[in-house]
Amino acid sequence: MMASDRLDAERIIEYFKGKSILITGATGFLGKILVEKILRVQPDVKKIYLLVRAIDQASANQRVQSEVTETELFSVVKEKHGKGFSRFIEEKVVALAGDIIYDDLGLDPPLLQHLADNLDVIVNGAATTNFYGRYDVSLDVNVLGVKHLCQLAKKCRGLKVFLHVSTAYAGGEQEGLIQERAFEEGWALREGMHLDVDAELRLVADVRREVEDDDDKARRKAMKELGLARARHFGWSNTYVFTKAMGEMVLSRMLLQSSSPAPAITGAGGVVVVRPSIITSIQRDPVPGWMQGTRTIDTLIIGYAKQNLSCFLGDLDLVMDVIPGDMVVNAMMAAAVAHSGEAGQERPAVYHVSSSLRNPAAYSVLYEAGRRHFTEKPRVGKRGEVIPTKEMHFFKTIASFQVYMLVKYRLPLEILHLVNLLLCGLFSRLYSNLARQYRYVMHLVDVYGPFAFFKGCFDDINLERLRQRMGKSRNPQDDEMFNFDPKTIDWEDYFYRIHIPGVLKYILK
Numbered sequence: 048m049m050a051s052d053r054l055d056a057e058r059i060i061e062y063f064k065g066k067s068i069l070i071t072g073a074t075g076f077l078g079k080i081l082v083e084k085i086l087r088v089q090p091d092v093k094k095i096y097l098l099v100r101a102i103d104q105a106s107a108n109q110r111v112q113s114e115v116t117e118t119e120l121f122s123v124v125k126e127k128h129g130k131g132f133s134r135f136i137e138e139k140v141v142a143l144a145g146d147i148i149y150d151d152l153g154l155d156p157p158l159l160q161h162l163a164d165n166l167d168v169i170v171n172g173a174a175t176t177n178f179y180g181r182y183d184v185s186l187d188v189n190v191l192g193v194k195h196l197c198q199l200a201k202k203c204r205g206l207k208v209f210l211h212v213s214t215a216y217a218g219g220e221q222e223g224l225i226q227e228r229a230f231e232e233g234w235a236l237r238e239g240m241h242l243d244v245d246a247e248l249r250l251v252a253d254v255r256r257e258v259e260d261d262d263d264k265a266r267r268k269a270m271k272e273l274g275l276a277r278a279r280h281f282g283w284s285n286t287y288v289f290t291k292a293m294g295e296m297v298l299s300r301m302l303l304q305s306s307s308p309a310p311a312i313t314g315a316g317g318v319v320v321v322r323p324s325i326i327t328s329i330q331r332d333p334v335p336g337w338m339q340g341t342r343t344i345d346t347l348i349i350g351y352a353k354q355n356l357s358c359f360l361g362d363l364d365l366v367m368d369v370i371p372g373d374m375v376v377n378a379m380m381a382a383a384v385a386h387s388g389e390a391g392q393e394r395p396a397v398y399h400v401s402s403s404l405r406n407p408a409a410y411s412v413l414y415e416a417g418r419r420h421f422t423e424k425p426r427v428g429k430r431g432e433v434i435p436t437k438e439m440h441f442f443k444t445i446a447s448f449q450v451y452m453l454v455k456y457r458l459p460l461e462i463l464h465l466v467n468l469l470l471c472g473l474f475s476r477l478y479s480n481l482a483r484q485y486r487y488v489m490h491l492v493d494v495y496g497p498f499a500f501f502k503g504c505f506d507d508i509n510l511e512r513l514r515q516r517m518g519k520s521r522n523p524q525d526d527e528m529f530n531f532d533p534k535t536i537d538w539e540d541y542f543y544r545i546h547i548p549g550v551l552k553y554i555l556k
Contacts, residue, residue: 054381055518056525062384063089067165071147071196072172073097074114076339077212077326080376081170082115083333086139087124088528096162098143098152098173107144116140123333147173147192152199163202168383171196172212178285178498181267182274183251189290190244190297197301206316207387209302210379215322215368215399215505217292219283222502224404227509229320229394230295236282244293247277284497295320295395303392317386317396323375324401324505328549330371330541331527336549343498344369344413348550351417351439352426358440360448360492361499363411368403368505370533371541375400378531381513398513401505402533414439416542445496452488456481 063085072078078097085092097115101107115121116136125132145153152159175188193211200209218225219236235242254273258266274286283289302318328338341349344367347359378400386396402408418436426434442448460481514532 053518054385054513054516056528057521059380059384059529060088060525062387063380064091065093066167067094067096068092068168068170069096069098069162069166069199070170070172071098071192072174072212074099074110075172075174077323077372077375078172079115079118079120079339080329080372081172081379082140083120083124084373084376084380086121086135087127087333090135090139092139094141094165095139096141096143096166098145098147100146101142101144104142104144107142111140111142112136120334120337147171147195148187150195150198152195159199159202162199164204166199166203167205167207168210168387169196169200169203169206169208170210170212170379170383174212174291176287178287179271179275180286181270182277182286182290183255183270185274185286185290186248186251186293189287189294190248193294193297194301197298200302200316203316208317208319208383208389209298210319210321210383211295211298211395212379213291213295213320213322214288215324215401216288216498216501217295217322218503219288219292220497220501220503223504224506225399225503226506227322227397227399229299229397230292232296232300234296237280240281242281242293242296244296247293250277299395303394317389318392319382319386320395320397321375321379321382322397322399322401322505324368324370324399324403326372326375327369328371328546328553329373330536330545331373331530336545336552338372338546338549338553341554342369344410345550345554347410347413347439348417348547349555351421351436352551352555357437358442358448358451360442360445360496361410362443363409363414363441365410365500365502366403366407366504367410367413368401368501369408370400370402371536374531374533377529378510378513381517381529381531385513385516396509398510399505399507400510400531401507402536403504404507405511406533406536406538407504408538412538413542416539417547420543420547445492445500448492 068085070078070082073082074097082095082097085095097111099107099110101110124135128135143152143154143158154162171193173188173192175185177185197209200206215225217230221236233241233243251270251273254269258269261269271286274289278284278286278289281289283292298318298320325342325344327342327344328336347361350359378398382396382398389396421436425436428434442451464482510531517526517529519526
């Protein structure tokens with residue numbers, strides 16, 4: 048189907064009938080939602096292959112069962128199939144023991160050939176999302192992983208679409224409207240610089256050799272610091288968004304550019320990049336509030352719930368760009384169908400799945416929803432006592448927070464250090480522990496601070512065009528099934544009634 052065709056729920060559902068799909072990152076939050084959605088709306092999908100890190104096939108099967116299909120997220124599918132659920136999963140879901148960081152994904156040649164002969168759709172959702180992660184690991188997963196999947200895509204004779212999940216923040220800390228543009232090879236945020244992905248891979252290999260005789264802690268520290276230094280050298284704030292941007296460059300080079308030594312996708316499939324903003328809990332189906340892993344904004348909710356956070360770094364007037372996980376998956380499925388079999392692309396179709404332009408939500412909306420929730424439903428301590436809800440102080444600039452930390456913690460630390468010297472090291476352990484905690488907090492501010500004060504707004508004109516093509520289905524209930532319009536979200540209601548209870552249930556437990 049070409050991008051000019053009309054879309055509706057029935058067409059999206061019908062598209063996945065009889066299709067063979069490879070999904071990476073299926074044990075992650077977004078990957079699970081996608082697997083569940085396909086199985087729920089189109090039980091006649093042919094096969095869903097899930098690539099998971101495992102030492103053997105039995106371990107891969109166990110991971111998929113315990114971390115994906117047996118989770119609460121699949122309760123609706125399980126109820127639908129009843130006693131036949133296990134058989135249904137066995138027929139449709141195939142666990143693959145492998146890893147995208149290896150050539151051929153770590154799979155045996157016969158299995159790789161089977162995939163090349165049968166795959167219709169590839170969805171790359173695998174990523175390491177650590178802002179301050181090891182540079183070698185981040186490059187392995189976010190860059191080389193893309194390369195290895197692209198190599199498989201080139202071998203797939205019938206591949207119809209390759210969908211890559213990136214992040215809206217891969218475009219860096221820009222102010223104003225950030226457009227849905229593919230990243231050009233060599234582009235860097237810092238003006239006048241040229242980003243050579245291959246040179247970065249060579250650099251990390253050289254540093255690996257230099258530190259191979261160091262202990263694990265020293266190697267880890269060296270690689271973390273290298274990642275942050277290289278990211279900031281080219282204008283990005285952290286290793287995660289930097290390597291995701293490079294991953295997109297590799298994708299375009301390998302699958303679309305004629306200068307690539309190997310031909311583009313054999314099956315003339317479309318190439319799609321989906322860039323979500325901050326992904327939050329499921330809004331609608333199958334389980335409202337379901338989530339996995341802590342988002343940056345959830346630190347505020349958790350601190351409020353535990354009442355162990357007296358201050359927070361952030362401006363309540365700033366917009367936080369958030370989007371529910373089910374809306375992201377709906378957009379992914381619609382985009383995959385829209386660009387299936389789309390030959391002749393010069394660059395990937397890029398979609399920001401975000402809310403800051405169409406329906407912005409300020410941090411104050413989340414804060415007020417949290418205050419309302421914990422005032423009406425206060426947390427109870429271990430002895431049954433009500434935990435009173437206290438007001439939080441917000442620092443609107445990193446500089447003001449640094450001054451606060453200096454006065455409240457750094458100066459007392461220096462006094463403790465002086466006393467420790469006078470008393471011949473009596474407080475050495477206490478001073479060492481407190482100093483380490485202080486450095487850790489200041490490091491977190493350095494890494495996450497730019498993210499907390501992000502002032503860009505993600506343009507979503509491409510996604511809006513896709514939304515406008517979504518026609519009415521014969522069954523009105525189906526229209527909600529693939530909703531990815533942020534204008535339909537009442538943020539205050541969503542945070543109060545769905546997201547905050549979800550954080551308490553699935554994260555704090």
